[in-house]
Amino acid sequence: MTDLRHELEKYADVVCDVPLSKLTTLRIGGIARYVVYPENLLSLEGILKTVEAYHLPYKLIGKGSNLLCSDEVFEGVIIRLDKHFNQFYIDGTTLVAEAGCSIITLSVEAMRNGLSGLEFASGIPATVGGVTFMNAGAYKSAMSEVIESVSVLRDGKMEWISNEECEFAYRSSIFQKHPDWIILGVRLQLKEGDKEEIRQLMESRKERRMASQPLDKASAGSIFRNPEEVPAWELIEGIGYRGKRIGGAQVSEKHVNFIVNEDHASAKDFLQLIEEIQAKVKEKYQIDLVMEVEKFNWQ
Numbered sequence: 001m002t003d004l005r006h007e008l009e010k011y012a013d014v015v016c017d018v019p020l021s022k023l024t025t026l027r028i029g030g031i032a033r034y035v036v037y038p039e040n041l042l043s044l045e046g047i048l049k050t051v052e053a054y055h056l057p058y059k060l061i062g063k064g065s066n067l068l069c070s071d072e073v074f075e076g077v078i079i080r081l082d083k084h085f086n087q088f089y090i091d092g093t094t095l096v097a098e099a100g101c102s103i104i105t106l107s108v109e110a111m112r113n114g115l116s117g118l119e120f121a122s123g124i125p126a127t128v129g130g131v132t133f134m135n136a137g138a139y140k141s142a143m144s145e146v147i148e149s150v151s152v153l154r155d156g157k158m159e160w161i162s163n164e165e166c167e168f169a170y171r172s173s174i175f176q177k178h179p180d181w182i183i184l185g186v187r188l189q190l191k192e193g194d195k196e197e198i199r200q201l202m203e204s205r206k207e208r209r210m211a212s213q214p215l216d217k218a219s220a221g222s223i224f225r226n227p228e229e230v231p232a233w234e235l236i237e238g239i240g241y242r243g244k245r246i247g248g249a250q251v252s253e254k255h256v257n258f259i260v261n262e263d264h265a266s267a268k269d270f271l272q273l274i275e276e277i278q279a280k281v282k283e284k285y286q287i288d289l290v291m292e293v294e295k296f297n298w299q
């Protein structure tokens, strides 16, 4: 394994034995053997070549704000783009950004340039790669409405693919079907707007989030996708699970579709609470609650 570290270091900064709890907003997860920070495409390609030669799994992690990592060791390579792939430029109403950019930073920059379209994303603690992968959204808007095309590294080639090719749907995209593809950047199409109006909209959204979400606690945002028939929170409320706690994991009192890491929760506590909610909702309403948060490194 030291050979592997040596190999990876040819291409990027490498940190060994990093707790995934430090790379995720839930603050849960076992050790990741290798975390790498490629500087550019050449370095990323070198890393991919190395993991292939060593037959190791790899995983892109943005801000880790949608991940429930198991407590086990991840014997593979975590690739993070947020350190170096964070350049962007604005040309008229087009915003082109690398995958490691913070979507909050981009929302603010868009506002400063009098560009409207990213107001909904100004409170999502995520990278451009992560919001594209998830087609993240809020307040009836989603990334798919502003993405014109996506730069992707697939089968060893970098290509721009169109919005249509991304197969965006509610919290879903083609990238979820191809976990080996790497999103390198996006081209967004925004609209000219009044800077002050955009700023005020962002401010009111922020206030709404602060009033309705447990932002002072470790979480991964909404745990479940909203079924077509009824919002997930109504179902969780309906089974009487507001405040329900297993170990250190607790259904938020403030927003029942959030489960917070109240006190050193283990991944198992978390999953047990999630599965209990799914079973009770199924029993009472005959509805399958599907997780929005992604399980990573579970056997």
Ligand SMILES: Cc1cc2nc3c(=O)[nH]c(=O)nc-3n(C[C@H](O)[C@H](O)[C@H](O)COP(=O)(O)OP(=O)(O)OC[C@H]3O[C@@H](n4cnc5c(N)ncnc54)[C@H](O)[C@@H]3O)c2cc1C
Residues within 6 Å of the ligand: 025, 059, 060, 061, 062, 063, 064, 065, 066, 067, 081, 099, 123, 124, 125, 126, 127, 128, 129, 130, 131, 132, 133, 134, 135, 136, 137, 138, 175, 181, 182, 183, 184, 215, 219, 220, 221, 222, 294
């Ligand atoms: C307080 C809070 C509020 C939230 N509010 C919202 C909200 O309003 N709306 C919403 O939709 N979500 C929300 N979320 C959830 C989360 O922020 C989103 O799902 C976001 O899209 C995840 O982005 P990330 O960069 O953290 O990705 P991660 O959680 O790190 O990764 C998510 C997935 O994307 C993949 N991925 C990341 N980068 C790349 C890349 N470059 N190439 C290929 N795959 C990649 C990862 O491998 C993983 O499968 C919230 C979360 C929190 C903690």
